[in-house]
Amino acid sequence: MRKLSIVGAGSMAEALISGIIANGLINKQNIWVTNRSDRERLSSLQKKYGICATYDKAELFRDADAVILAMKPKDAVAGLAKILPYLPKNTLVISVLAGLAITSIEKMAGRELAVVRAMPNTSAAIGKSATGLAFNSHVTDEQALLAKKLFETVGLAAFVEESQLDAVTGLSGSGPAYIYYLVEAMENSASEIGLESHLAKELIIQTLLGAAEMLRTSDKPSRQLRHEVTSPGGTTEAGIRILENRQVQASLIHCIKEATAQSKRLGRMLSEAGDGSSTSVVELRERSS
Ligand SMILES: NC(=O)C1=CN([C@@H]2O[C@H](COP(=O)(O)OP(=O)(O)OC[C@H]3O[C@@H](n4cnc5c(N)ncnc54)[C@H](O)[C@@H]3O)[C@@H](O)[C@H]2O)C=CC1
Numbered sequence: 395m396r397k398l399s400i401v402g403a404g405s406m407a408e409a410l411i412s413g414i415i416a417n418g419l420i421n422k423q424n425i426w427v428t429n430r431s432d433r434e435r436l437s438s439l440q441k442k443y444g445i446c447a448t449y450d451k452a453e454l455f456r457d458a459d460a461v462i463l464a465m466k467p468k469d470a471v472a473g474l475a476k477i478l479p480y481l482p483k484n485t486l487v488i489s490v491l492a493g494l495a496i497t498s499i500e501k502m503a504g505r506e507l508a509v510v511r512a513m514p515n516t517s518a519a520i521g522k523s524a525t526g527l528a529f530n531s532h533v534t535d536e537q538a539l540l541a542k543k544l545f546e547t548v549g550l551a552a553f554v555e556e557s558q559l560d561a562v563t564g565l566s567g568s569g570p571a572y573i574y575y576l577v578e579a580m581e582n583s584a585s586e587i588g589l590e591s592h593l594a595k596e597l598i599i600q601t602l603l604g605a606a607e608m609l610r611t612s613d614k615p616s617r618q619l620r621h622e623v624t625s626p627g628g629t630t631e632a633g634i635r636i637l638e639n640r641q642v643q644a645s646l647i648h649c650i651k652e653a654t655a656q657s658k659r660l661g662r663m664l665s666e667a668g669d670g671s672s673t674s675v676v677e678l679r680e681r682s683s
């Protein structure tokens with residue numbers, strides 16, 4: 395790829411930039427980035443990665459093979475209205491926005507576009523994202539492979555049907571937050587059970603790494619691995635009984651379903667907003683709560 399342009403310069407954009415550069419997929423001077431107005435943020439990215447930054451849309455998009463959309467969904471409609479008219483005809487559009495359907499992007503552009511919709515997660519920052527990718531019929535085989543390669547620089551990438559992307563968002567897009575939530579609870583318990591916080595953190599991290607590696611390398615299903623930790627009449631059994639009594643597993647399933655539903659709602663809201671409706675993200679959140 396000769397040139398990649400990124401619209402939005404937040405955490406997801408930075409994670410992708412660092413992965414792409416570390417893997418040498420694109421020369422850093424050919425990666426361009428912009429944001430809404432935070433010049434300081436752009437210049438810090440420029441200094442840190444040696445990439446280019448601009449507010450000039452013609453310069454940003456000139457000869458770009460691909461453009462990554464990486465603003466927040468709430469900024470999508472206004473942001474896209476400003477940039478879509480400047481997109482060169484054959485440029486591949488890659489959106490990482492939660493919920494935003496490929497047809498909504500095409501509708502907002504008012505023309506046919508080659509669009510890849512991707513859902514990575516923040517572990518992209520350390521090359522460990524789990525990314526789902528879908529694309530429309532205007533995307534060539536070469537473009538689809540390029541998009542996959544791009545996300546493979548930041549971890550695992552797999553093609554899915556676009557209809558599955560809300561589920562990917564609810565499961566692995568938001569997934570790191572669920573794990574951090576669990577870790578918060580483990581950390582908070584440490585002081586109550588008499589462990590010093592630094593030691594507790596090391597024990598927690600190693601426990602997570604070990605469990606993740608067991609899941610990755612063992613043929614045994616997660617349920618069996620759990621049973622192997624759980625001695626009859628032992629400590630794990632006593633602890634898990636509390637989780638079962640409080641329906642923690644059912645709550646987690648509910649959590650993932652709700653995140654998936656929110657991705658769908660965001661998609662509908664963005665589609666309506668793109669059509670000129672005045673529904674805001676805040677209104678949507680209120681409606682769904
Ligand atoms: N943070 C996460 O865990 C994940 C986020 N995503 C998606 O990535 C997108 C970005 O998320 P973050 O990086 O976390 O957000 P962020 O808030 O860190 O960054 C958003 C960036 O977009 C820029 N922006 C806003 N309006 C703009 C406009 N009109 N033109 C140009 N730039 C504009 C902002 O200045 C900011 O640099 C979201 O759509 C989110 O759904 C996807 C997967 C995981």
Ligand SMILES: O=C(O)[C@@H]1CCC=N1
Pocket residue numbers: 492563567568
């Ligand atoms: O919370 C969100 O909406 C974004 C999408 C997936 C993770 N973070």
